Amino acid sequence: MRQKVLITRKPPTYLMEQLSAKFDVETWDFEDQPIRRDVLIQKIDKIEGLLCLLTDTIDNDLLQKSDNLKVVSNLAVGYDNIDVNNAQLRSIQVTNTPGILTETTADLTFALILTTARRIIEASNELRSGKWKTWSPFMLAGMDVHNSTLGIIGMGEIGTAVVKRAKGFGMKILYYNRTRKKHLEEEHGIVYTNLDELLQTSDFVSVLTPLTPETQNMITLNELKMMKKTSILINTSRGGIINENDLITALKSEIILGAGLDVYEQEPIPLDHQLLSLPNVVTLPHIGSASVQTRMKMWELAVLNLTIGLEGGTPPNLVQK
Numbered sequence: 001m002r003q004k005v006l007i008t009r010k011p012p013t014y015l016m017e018q019l020s021a022k023f024d025v026e027t028w029d030f031e032d033q034p035i036r037r038d039v040l041i042q043k044i045d046k047i048e049g050l051l052c053l054l055t056d057t058i059d060n061d062l063l064q065k066s067d068n069l070k071v072v073s074n075l076a077v078g079y080d081n082i083d084v085n086n087a088q089l090r091s092i093q094v095t096n097t098p099g100i101l102t103e104t105t106a107d108l109t110f111a112l113i114l115t116t117a118r119r120i121i122e123a124s125n126e127l128r129s130g131k132w133k134t135w136s137p138f139m140l141a142g143m144d145v146h147n148s149t150l151g152i153i154g155m156g157e158i159g160t161a162v163v164k165r166a167k168g169f170g171m172k173i174l175y176y177n178r179t180r181k182k183h184l185e186e187e188h189g190i191v192y193t194n195l196d197e198l199l200q201t202s203d204f205v206s207v208l209t210p211l212t213p214e215t216q217n218m219i220t221l222n223e224l225k226m227m228k229k230t231s232i233l234i235n236t237s238r239g240g241i242i243n244e245n246d247l248i249t250a251l252k253s254e255i256i257l258g259a260g261l262d263v264y265e266q267e268p269i270p271l272d273h274q275l276l277s278l279p280n281v282v283t284l285p286h287i288g289s290a291s292v293q294t295r296m297k298m299w300e301l302a303v304l305n306l307t308i309g310l311e312g313g314t315p316p317n318l319v320q321k
């Protein structure tokens with residue numbers, strides 16, 4: 001009997017063909033929308049393999065119904081959408097797609113730093129709406145990125161890739177991480193600090209730590225108040241790490257200067273959300289890894305992880321907890 005696979009979005013054709021040669025594959029392909037929860041629940045006990053996206057919640061309720069499931073392959077490096085502990089208790093392999101999206105996400109992080117600091121979106125909108133009447137000394141004046149201080153929260157692969165870019169801009173780089181990385185300090189001249197010191201001294205604070213119970217709500221009004229009034233907060237990790245209500249308060253009352261966000265507590269962020277009405281925030285729709293090349297590699301790796309797991313091997317990107 002061929003094993004059954006469910007893919008919760010439409011994969012590239014050649015990968016679909018590759019998987020279909022080995023397994024019975026079904027896909028959810030409805031206007032590029034996430035699979036409906038009731039459909040997922042209805043199908044979960046019939047499949048051995050699930051290739052899912054960060055938009056799918058693979059919680060214990062669902063896992064309890066998954067009598068035959070062997071592998072959950074996530075098309076993302078983050079896996080906060082999956083209850084990994086309970087999957088492991090059921091001997092279900094959970095995999096992710098690390099490594100390949102590092103540089104692309106670091107590019108986007110740096111793009112957000114530059115875009116927010118130099119008010120690029122605001123400037124472009126001013127021009128197009130006919131507000132550009134003359135050159136003026138402080139018109140749309142932003143903050144310098146070069147030679148400023150960057151504080152990185154979470155010094156993993158993406159953090160390290162951001163460091164390489166920041167060095168080119170002559171930035172002084174501080175970092176805060178669960179474990180100190182002395183080899184990176186030696187290699188790149190970055191400085192390890194505690195969180196308070198990082199917040200107090202950085203011109204740009206870049207959040208790059210995964211969302212876990214420990215990092216949930218890590219940045220609240222208390223932390224935002226420690227930041228410089230001229231500083232900018234960048235988040236290209238996960239929304240739940242920053243308390244959004246507190247961030248709105250900080251932005252409105254000029255506790256910090258601005259924010260560049262790619263991720264939100266709720267995604268898609270509702271259009272009437274206050275964050276979308278503030279001029280000092282750049283808001284992107286979770287596109288950190290969204291280059292054609294990287295998204296193709298992510299699909300390929302997710303398919304590889306799934307295939308190896310279903311064939312009884314150890315997938316290269318097995319999430320270990």
Ligand code: DGY
Pocket residue numbers: 054075076077078079101237288289290
């Ligand atoms: C991830 O992989 O976790 C990103 O958020 C999407 O690429």
